[in-house]
Amino acid sequence: MEDVWDLVVVGAGPAGSAAALRARQLDPGCRVLLLDRAAFPRDKACGDGIAAHARQELALLGLPGLLDDHRPTPRLSVTSPGGAHVSAVVARPNHVVPRRVFDARLVEAARARGVEVRRHRVRTLTALGEHVVVDGHLVARAVVAADGANSAVRRLIGVPPSPDRHTAIAVRGYADVPPDDDVQVIVMRSEAWPAYGWSFPVGDGTANVGYGLLLPRMREIGLPGREILHGRLARLLPLLGEIGSPVRDLRAHHLPLSSGRPVPGAGRVLLAGDAASLVNPLTGEGIYYALLSGRLAAEAAIGSPDDPLRAYRRGLRRALGRHLRTTDVLALAARSPGFIDAAIDVAARRTEVFDLLVDVGLGAGTVPPRLAAAVALRWFKNLA
Numbered sequence: 573m574e575d576v577w578d579l580v581v582v583g584a585g586p587a588g589s590a591a592a593l594r595a596r597q598l599d600p601g602c603r604v605l606l607l608d609r610a611a612f613p614r615d616k617a618c619g620d621g622i623a624a625h626a627r628q629e630l631a632l633l634g635l636p637g638l639l640d641d642h643r644p645t646p647r648l649s650v651t652s653p654g655g656a657h658v659s660a661v662v663a664r665p666n667h668v669v670p671r672r673v674f675d676a677r678l679v680e681a682a683r684a685r686g687v688e689v690r691r692h693r694v695r696t697l698t699a700l701g702e703h704v705v706v707d708g709h710l711v712a713r714a715v716v717a718a719d720g721a722n723s724a725v726r727r728l729i730g731v732p733p734s735p736d737r738h739t740a741i742a743v744r745g746y747a748d749v750p751p752d753d754d755v756q757v758i759v760m761r762s763e764a765w766p767a768y769g770w771s772f773p774v775g776d777g778t779a780n781v782g783y784g785l786l787l788p789r790m791r792e793i794g795l796p797g798r799e800i801l802h803g804r805l806a807r808l809l810p811l812l813g814e815i816g817s818p819v820r821d822l823r824a825h826h827l828p829l830s831s832g833r834p835v836p837g838a839g840r841v842l843l844a845g846d847a848a849s850l851v852n853p854l855t856g857e858g859i860y861y862a863l864l865s866g867r868l869a870a871e872a873a874i875g876s877p878d879d880p881l882r883a884y885r886r887g888l889r890r891a892l893g894r895h896l897r898t899t900d901v902l903a904l905a906a907r908s909p910g911f912i913d914a915a916i917d918v919a920a921r922r923t924e925v926f927d928l929l930v931d932v933g934l935g936a937g938t939v940p941p942r943l944a945a946a947v948a949l950r951w952f953k954n955l956a
């Protein structure tokens with residue numbers, strides 16, 4: 573056996589890198605090992621949309637300028653399933669940075685902060701007194717499992733995968749767009765609802781374009797998944813902006829939605845990011861939650877070594893409890909496309925409602941009763 577690591581992090585996406593970075597930030601002397609089965613830079617199926625809220629997390633991790641060389645995308649345009657439309661400047665601009673670039677930068681930042689980074693696929697985990705033994709030879713005081721939507725660690729600690737009804741699937745690719753395109757476009761579809769397509773301009777004459785829907789909706793259609801995802805994206809392209817080339821580098825992945833989130837760990841093993849099913853059920857955003865939960869997991873592992881899971885659950889509850897309860901309820905309401913039509917309708921008329929919806933969809937926002945009442949009123953009016 574090797575000597576003991578204070579923290580072993582499995583998976584070096586945003587959740588894992590955030591955990592590793594935070595651990596060394598809190599205790600520059602602690603020994604942190606970051607494992608990933610892939611060599612970086614590596615691609616990851618994603619819309620590459622990095623919300624302003626995620627940049628706030630980067631600042632907390634000591635990386636405020638990580639994306640400064642990327643042009644912000646100031647405008648967001650959303651079309652609801654019934655055709656309500658809003659296009660407005662967001663209160664704080666988002667960024668679109670290919671994951672091949674973003675994740676590699678985070679890993680490099682972790683390495684520069686003294687984290688040991690190794691290419692290694694984790695296969696086994698054993699609890700041994702006050703330690704966890706990873707793959708028979710890596711001994712850790714605590715483990716952060718940030719190994720994504722199909723988390724092997726989650727399975728190993730006996731936490732079941734997200735139920736299908738709380739899982740989405742989406743495909744993304746890249747296409748050419750005018751170099752000055754700076755609008756994030758989302759077009760929702762009533763066909764196989766809830767479903768939407770997007771175009772997120774990177775700022776270099778390309779855009780990340782994609783389409784996603786709930787897993788059970790896709791199964792109901794009864795065609796091969798690839799045919800549905802690629803076909804529907806191709807049909808949506810004309811609505812997504814000035815797409816000037818065929819879509820290339822198509823890649824799909826599951827999104828475990830927070831409406832089906834599990835207990836976030838067991839004993840000294842803490843689940844973060846997609847491994848904890850922390851993806852917004854309304855928008856599919858998960859990078860902000862990955863950074864946030866990775867940070868909180870490290871704070872629990874380093875700050876409360878006797879009972880890290882208890883501290884982690886408390887941290888998650890404080891940071892996201894009300895927000896997650898809000899999105900649970902909204903995801904139920906959004907089963908009716910008319911609810912989303914009403915919300916977009918109201919957002920198109922009132923800037924403060926647009927800003928609040930962005931906060932709920934991309935950050936940790938909640939819905940004040942006034943806003944809930946305004947949307948409900950519009951919903952009923954539309955029904956009448």
Ligand SMILES: Cc1cc2nc3c(=O)[nH]c(=O)nc-3n(C[C@H](O)[C@H](O)[C@H](O)COP(=O)(O)OP(=O)(O)OC[C@H]3O[C@@H](n4cnc5c(N)ncnc54)[C@H](O)[C@@H]3O)c2cc1C
Binds near residue numbers: 607609724744
């Ligand atoms: C098509 C699509 C579009 C999306 N668009 C957006 C968007 O625009 N904005 C947004 O915020 N979110 C988006 N999301 C969600 C976002 O991609 C995820 O929420 C985010 O990547 C979660 O980060 P993570 O660190 O938890 O996991 P990941 O980024 O998946 O990282 C997990 C890491 O674990 C490694 N790993 C896996 N198994 C093992 C193992 N056994 N041993 C060692 N390493 C392992 C993998 O190699 C990987 O590097 C999208 C998702 C999809 C599928």
